[in-house]
Amino acid sequence: MITTRYAMALDLVDDPEMIAEYEKYHRQVAEEIKQSIRDAGVTVMDIYRFGNRLFMIMEVDATFSFERKAEMDAANPAVQVWEQLMWKYQQAIPGAKEGEKWVMMDQIFELN
Template sequence: MRYCFALDLVDDPVLIAEYEKYHEKLRPEIEESIRTAGITEMEIYRIGNRLYMIMETDETFSFDKKAEMDAENPKVQEWENLMWTYQQALPMAKPGEKWLLMKNIFKL
């Protein structure tokens, strides 16, 4: 299954550069948590301060399972807290929401 998400970064060139640097070589424990959840591929694209993430999953993936795994993993929590210093919620996000799932409106 493919999922697409959007999120904004704080609109500061220095912070954006730092954020990108963190993603050049992902921490092994973060990559492991992603793969263990059933995520087979993940890409993040940026234009300006807006991010788009495309995530491919296998049949074992579920959002609830991923959220539970993340909540129980101190390394993931540390990573998420660090990334939140660079990220900002989209205007339509509810309190505490980060990456928002996008609706597919066209496929060729």
């Protein structure tokens, strides 16, 4: 199976209590939210944090596209509630476009 990997970054509001709340939410993500991610073609999703910076690795199958995922998310009320809640904790990373959350990172090295 062919997969594609994406690396993305996002910042959190730089407040220790809010960061702790954000992590708590991510330790108990509802199955409905997880399933929506899988249904979009995401096979692996890992999120790491350093300070208030988040780094996400996503591996996706051939059915995935960002446009399709956005359409699916817009049509899913549970995902919309989740996304609105998460915006409370998130802030655009420097250099992000208006309204842009996760920003694609450029790969600059690969060890083969």
